[in-house]
Amino acid sequence: MAAERQELFRKIPGVDRLLLDPRLEDVSSRHPRTLLLKAIHLTLDGLRETIVKGKDIREEDLEVDRVAEMVLKELERISRPSLRPVINATGVVVHTNLGRSLMAESVLRRFRPLSGGYSNLEYDLEQGKRGSRYVHVEDLLVELTGAEAAMVVNNNAAAVLICLDTLARGREVVVSRGQLVEIGGSFRIPDVMRKSGATMVEVGTTNKTHLSDYEQVIGPDTALLLKVHKSNFQVVGFTEDVPMTDLVELGKRYGIPVMEDLGSGCLVDLLKYGLVKEPTVQETLAQGADLVSFSGDKLLGGPQAGIIVGRKSIVDAIRKNQLNRALRIDKLTLLALEETLRLYRDEHTAVRLIPTLRMMLGTYRDMVRKAERLRKMIGNPGSRSFKIEMEDGNSRPGGGSLPLLELPTRLLCLVPGKRDAQFMERWLRAYDPPIIARVEKERVVLDVRTIQSREFMTVAEAVRSLAKTRG
Ligand SMILES: *Cc1c(COP(=O)(O)O)cnc(C)c1O
Numbered sequence: 001m002a003a004e005r006q007e008l009f010r011k012i013p014g015v016d017r018l019l020l021d022p023r024l025e026d027v028s029s030r031h032p033r034t035l036l037l038k039a040i041h042l043t044l045d046g047l048r049e050t051i052v053k054g055k056d057i058r059e060e061d062l063e064v065d066r067v068a069e070m071v072l073k074e075l076e077r078i079s080r081p082s083l084r085p086v087i088n089a090t091g092v093v094v095h096t097n098l099g100r101s102l103m104a105e106s107v108l109r110r111f112r113p114l115s116g117g118y119s120n121l122e123y124d125l126e127q128g129k130r131g132s133r134y135v136h137v138e139d140l141l142v143e144l145t146g147a148e149a150a151m152v153v154n155n156n157a158a159a160v161l162i163c164l165d166t167l168a169r170g171r172e173v174v175v176s177r178g179q180l181v182e183i184g185g186s187f188r189i190p191d192v193m194r195k196s197g198a199t200m201v202e203v204g205t206t207n208k209t210h211l212s213d214y215e216q217v218i219g220p221d222t223a224l225l226l227k228v229h230k231s232n233f234q235v236v237g238f239t240e241d242v243p244m245t246d247l248v249e250l251g252k253r254y255g256i257p258v259m260e261d262l263g264s265g266c267l268v269d270l271l272k273y274g275l276v277k278e279p280t281v282q283e284t285l286a287q288g289a290d291l292v293s294f295s296g297d298k299l300l301g302g303p304q305a306g307i308i309v310g311r312k313s314i315v316d317a318i319r320k321n322q323l324n325r326a327l328r329i330d331k332l333t334l335l336a337l338e339e340t341l342r343l344y345r346d347e348h349t350a351v352r353l354i355p356t357l358r359m360m361l362g363t364y365r366d367m368v369r370k371a372e373r374l375r376k377m378i379g380n381p382g383s384r385s386f387k388i389e390m391e392d393g394n395s396r397p398g399g400g401s402l403p404l405l406e407l408p409t410r411l412l413c414l415v416p417g418k419r420d421a422q423f424m425e426r427w428l429r430a431y432d433p434p435i436i437a438r439v440e441k442e443r444v445v446l447d448v449r450t451i452q453s454r455e456f457m458t459v460a461e462a463v464r465s466l467a468k469t470r471g
Contacts, residue, residue, distance in 0.1 A: 008051045011062040015040055021068040031079060039075035043067060086434040087455050091409055091447025093359045094399025096184055098436065100297040100304070102355035102452075107302075107339040114335050121331045134319075136334055140341040144267060145281045145292075147309035151319055152296070152337065153327040157187045159293035159306030160261050162327060164196035164224070166318045167257065167291075171223035173198045176209035176242070178235060179228040183263070183400050189228055198223070208240040211250060218254050225251050227289075229279065231263035232400035248288030257290040257314060264401040265294020265307065267344050268351060273361050276405050281309065290314060296333075298399045301356030302340035303333045359449055360397060364408040367395075370448040371410035377460035383467030385419040386444075388412060393440075395449040407449065414444040414463070424466060431462045 018024060018040055028036050047067070050057050060066065088098050124131030134151055141150035153159050164173060173193060180202065182188045193200040201222075203213040214225060225247055244260065251258040262284060271277045278299065284292050291314055296305030306327075308318060318324070329337075344350045351357045362370075371390055378388065391413050394406035414424055424444045428435040435458075437444050451459060 005051055005054075008057065008059070008062065009048070011059055012044060012047055013062065013064045013067050015044070017064055018068055018071060021064055024068050024071060027072065027075065031075060035079055036071075036075060039071050039078055042078070043071045043074045046070075084433065086436055087452075087459060088450040089428075089435055089437040089446040089448075089459070091393070091395035091407075091411075091438070091449050092398035093356060093395065093407075093450060094298050094397060094401060095450070096399055100399055101301045103303065103336055104301070104340060104343060104353050104355060106343065106353065107336045110335055110339055111332065115332055119331065121334070133328070133331070133334060136338045137341060140338065141307065141309055144341060144344050145285055145309050147285050147292075148312040149315035150307065150309045151315055151324075152329055152334075153306040153308070153324065154329055155297075155304050156261070156263065156265075156293055156295040156306040157183075157192065158327040159308050160189075160192050161196055162318055162321055162323045163259060163291060163293060163308060164193060164198045164226075165323055166321045167259075167314065168196065168198035168223035170197055171199065172201045172217075172219070172221045173224045173226050174201045174203055174214055174217055174222060175226045175228065176204045176213070177202045178204060178206050178209055178239075178241065179226075179230060181228055181230060181232070183232060189261075207235050207238055209242055210240065211242050211246050214242065214247065214250055218250075218256065222254070222256055225256055225258045227258070227260040229261060229263040232403050234404055244284060244287040244289055248290075251290070252288075257311070258288070259291040259293070259310075260284055260289050262292055262294040264298040264300070264399070265292075266299040268347055268357070270299075270360075270402075273351065274363075275360070275407075276402060278402060285309065295399075296337055296340075298401050299356065299360070299397075300340065301354040303336035305329055305333055305337050355452075360407070362407075362449055364392075364410070367409040367448055370451075370453075371412055374412060374446075374448055374451070374456050374459060377456055378463050379460075381464045381467035384417050385467055385469070386417050386424065387415045388463075389415050391445075393445065393447065395447050409447055409449045412446040412448065414446075414466075416442065427466055427469065428462060433458065435459060435462055 024036065086098060088095055094100050122131055122133045137152055138150045141147065153162060175189065180189045190200055201217050203209060203217055227244065227247065247258050262279065262281060264278060266278045266280050269280055281292055281294060289310065291308065291310035293306060293308050296302040296307055308315060340354065343353055351361055375390060391411045393409055393411040395409040397405055421439045421442050421444050425437055425439050428437055437446050446459065
């Protein structure tokens, strides 16, 4: 056995011989030499490992021709950008792992001139002198939410951190035990609180918190009453929460500001469109909250950002916090946020043109039509590998928003014949562009809600080519 292995090792072609292969010579003019060498070394290492592990490998597999072929594949793999577009067939609209919100077309149109050229990012065109990068979105935010003032930072986690740091460093923040949430990616209220240097004072219980619970702990060190929106879970049954208006009244009596971390921060009332009630930023402010923070890339449907709106005196203080410089957002984010917010000036335009909202509000009938269109484009792949069936199912909002809401949809299912679901899911994921699907009840399901129309042709081709795959 060992002798056999030695023999195979000797048969592995050397780097110099591979470099003389005409196909590798051919590509060497198009790729940096170091990258080609890296591909060769990775390929040879892979072969050695295969031999060491005693996996099935024959002498023919080690011929220069075959190995050069493997090097080409490896070269293609490592020279591709790491960050790539994928097709989201999971039906999870705000999919954090897949980049949360898609930018609206009008945002994309502005990317090119603004990122490829200079801009008035921090330049006041009227005065001819230095300006603030935040003016581009602050007035819009004030206009849309009715707040006195607004500012933006890198994400909502940063927004909560800088609010707490500004208002409550070295002092106390009162929060209900029912709202000590954890959001995916390790955002936890108690941890953020500790980082900000504020002391968390928990009140109430997991299911019930009363106004008197807050009042009892208020003392000279109380700096803030904090509400955290239960974005990604719900407590049902014997429950009670203190409404914002009551908390505001309590805060007023003691001269303590009230803040809500809204999480998603919707600007349109989803109930109006047949979904469930999600508190909007405007409503929360109208109820008297002194400060509200929310994400730019959840239900708002913009870029990653943390938005802070509220009383002018508080927002001004937050703006002056040194942390602000560290948490500031980039010009591409500002541009995307400004353009997304501009769409909200007309709600009808917003729900039509902001992809996150459009996908969320798509009806079951829309999904049936979409699924039928995709089914037709696939045609009859005539394969024993799988059968295609259509079925009703549910999409999810995702992004830690509206946890219980299911959006009725139509699924295209690949029901295994010769192929099992895991194989098909992996195959679609390895496709270029990768297609991310779910496996449910031993079948691969493609949810059309999150597949963009422009991607239909690609998905149809992928399914047809999966049907033809051997090996
Ligand atoms: C999502 C969320 C956050 C974190 O927001 P990011 O923009 O992802 O940093 C914080 N608080 C709540 C309640 C959330 O839902």
